[in-house]
Amino acid sequence: MTTRPDLLSLSIACPPPDEGSVEVRPIVNGRDLLAEVVPGGVGGSRYLGVGPRALLGQDGPLHATATPHEVRLAWSGCGVEECCGALYMTVTRNGDHVVWAGWRDLANQDFDLPELRFTAGQYEAEVLRAGEDRSWEWPAGAVARLLEAGLRGRGDWLVRWDCELEGVWASRKEPDRIHVVLRHPRNRADADLPWLQFGMTLPISADAPSDQAERLEARLTAGDPRATAEVWGGSHDAEQLGYPWPPVDPLFM
Structure with missing residues (x-):
């Protein structure tokens, strides 16, 4: 008897800012996959889906190729995987199908889920649809996404000042600002050498996100970011690297 392929739908949950973060909920055969399993860690009773910015998009990890790669689908509790758990699976394009297998959770060595097998056409169409859905995104989040993409494309700027971009972050609880985080020096071959985390908080206006991202990119790449950023970690x-120490805590700025 031929087994029917599984059916995937990606639901983006967007609770009020004070009630939780935006998360992607994989719905498989009409059932919420993350609600069906319980984390193995000590800090949480349910899995929370990874956010759409990290999971979806043109280069998002849910896109399947013939080369298997691991995807973090969910987390739990405090976010420290070894104690509270996080759900991983390996996604692979296998001919006309996409396979989710190799399930694991660091907080539960006995964790396992059955293999899921989707029709490749339906799977990719759903991942593309969800990636194009920006209804959940707030203005500062859009600026952060666009600015990060622009800065990652400016490898010359990062190399010149011996930095690497950790990310550009936004919070729905802080709709008027974003945070740019850099690490120095870049490409540390020796993990024992000293390193610094630089951060800067940038105000967000009511202007179009694309215009703001373009202006901020031009401003940041005009010079040495270490000269205007603060040491956050x-x-x-x-x-030993010669910058003010101890670091500033951005939560108390």
């Missing part, structure tokens, strides 16, 4: 011996 680093290794225990980071003061």
Whole structure:
């Protein structure tokens, strides 16, 4: 008897800012996959889906290729995977099908789920549809996404100042600002060498997100970002790099 392929739908849950974060909920054969399984860790009773910015999009990890790659679908509790758990699977394009297999959770060594097999056409169409859905995105989130994409395309700027971009972050609880985070030095071959985390908080206006992202990119790449950023973190011996220490806590700025 031929087994019918599984059917995937990606639902984006967007609760009020004070009630939770935006998350992608995989719906398989009409059932919420994350609601069907319980984390193995000690810090949470349910899985929370990874956000759409990290999971979806043109280069998002849910896109399947013939080369298997692992995808983090969910997390739980405090977010530290070893104690509270996180749900991973491996996605592979296998001919006319896309396969989810190799399930694991670091907080539960006995964790396992059955293999899921989707029709490739239906699967990719759904991933593309969900990636194009921006109804959940707030203006500062759009600026952060566009600015990060622009800065990642400016590898020359990062190399010149010996930095790598950790990310550009936005929170729905702070709709008037975004945070740019850099690490220095870049490409550390020796993990024992000192390193610094630089951060800067940038105000967001009511202008179009694309216009703001373009202006901010031009401003940031005009010079050395370390000259205007603050030290937000680093290794225990980071003061050897010659910047103010101890770091500033951005939560208390």
